[in-house]
Amino acid sequence: MHSEGAAVRVPAVEGPVVALDIGGTKIAGALVDSTGRLLVRAQRRTPAAEDGETVMRAVAEVLRELAVDPSWARASAVGIGSAGPVDASTGTVSPVNVPGWRGFPLVQRVREMTGELPITLSGDGVAIAAAEHWQGAARGYDNALCMVVSTGVGGGFVLGGALHPGPTGNAGHIGHISVDLDGPPCPCGGRGCVERLASGPNIARRALEEGWKPEDGAEPTAAAVAASARAGDPIARASFERAAQALAAGIAACATLVEIQVVVIGGGVAGAGEVLFGPLREQLRRYATLSFASGVEVVPAQLGTDAGLVGAAAAAYGAAATATGGAADTG
Template structure:
């Protein structure tokens, strides 16, 4: 049991947990955001509630066993939404086994006496980039993730903004084309409806995109069919595929308009963009900048900078730890 661990004199760390549809990660994170130990496992596909929970607790035990002298001072968790917040009953879109699963309560039972805080995974990524990544020193930041969805978290006045239900930062559902494509949310023309990887890939296929063909042609390799993914779209754009380039330009414009709106509404300094599609580089970021500068025209909005996220795969753990290590900045809930 974690509460039996470590002496009063042992080193201290936060147990950080990052729960996603493809992997679970757990780590011990130090006071400056350094990863002391971390492990990952694949999310059990189709796992039922207790299977998922067992996978998580085994992962936690394994990580804790690597640093037996370390005293855990709290548990921070980033998890895919939706969830009730700050109660932390989670229903991650990509994990049907957990529906209103009392993740925070179960972890609190496992670590009695310690603070256990659960927040949206995109919000943890924003907190991480603000604390230790590309947003350091900014008082007013939007941290974005562009991947199979488009998510985000807001830091305003130097503090994480939760919103009334813990859902502030949903830049993916800012409307950029009211008559545009239908969105998973039930709306139309949201940033996410246009810029999420799968939506973008579907659009490109409609336009005649053959995934991998451009790169394969260059290398003389025709045989293997490439997946119609956002990642492949980025690779094909880098290889010069005109449809892939058009698709990324389309995503970039949607992101740029959405960021212009967010900047006008929230008076932002900086926007960080992470996630798979953000790896696409200039084919995404140049049209993004062009649309942003065309629409963010108020004097105060011209200072906003859009930069790639910096922390990579550890960001989720660092942001989860931030909920515990810097609560005055990243945990305003009373719970």
């Protein structure tokens, strides 16, 4: 099911890409070359509780720090990956965890600092998918779901060999599909969302509610639940199994709806390893039942904390290749 060479677009642009990865905790930036190497980087804490202009100042500081690097002058494009929802069609962002930004014109504001360079805005899940397809575990696959299971659950698709951002850059929001239509309310307004059942905080909360206690007075995190599960604690195991069940139902839905060959899973909770991946593969057999969906593979992500930057750059390189008649087709 591999198609050799499909993953790596030949960049149609010469210079590096200015990449921004904007999350609720940090704002990271880098100049990324056409091999995915980070030439220079900058970072600020996200002043998430402040007003929108204060958040924007942190972005501007990151860009100014990058601009002193000599390679900035050769930059050919800008790629922005942002916590969502985003709206790539209007260039605005409304990250859930940055209340000061609601419909914030991020593309326009960045353009004031980067001039004529084309700007590609993507949701952070889409950026992760771009990164894993370009440099990571989804390389060579034409149809893939790349996920992050962490404080939240997000994702992005590669379909037909190309990134599928959707018209507004938000496609792949697997964390907020309902797999339990009568289930617990989710902060998004829905019920029984994958994230509500499978995110790190929810794994910890469920274990605590059932009587689990972290060992040695550790913080009651999903990592602590994973440690207990590894040591054989049945409540800890059950909480991971429930998360795995919800993830399996969500992944199976993706495979059944759009035909994916592989699921790449990263993020802190994925660090639990077989405590998560074991029951996930088992549950996937229960939910991905149709012939064309049942063969979907589950693999760990290969890119670490730089995935957002690499992916923002990948999306920009892909867009540039399309605009100049390169090999890529648009998602």
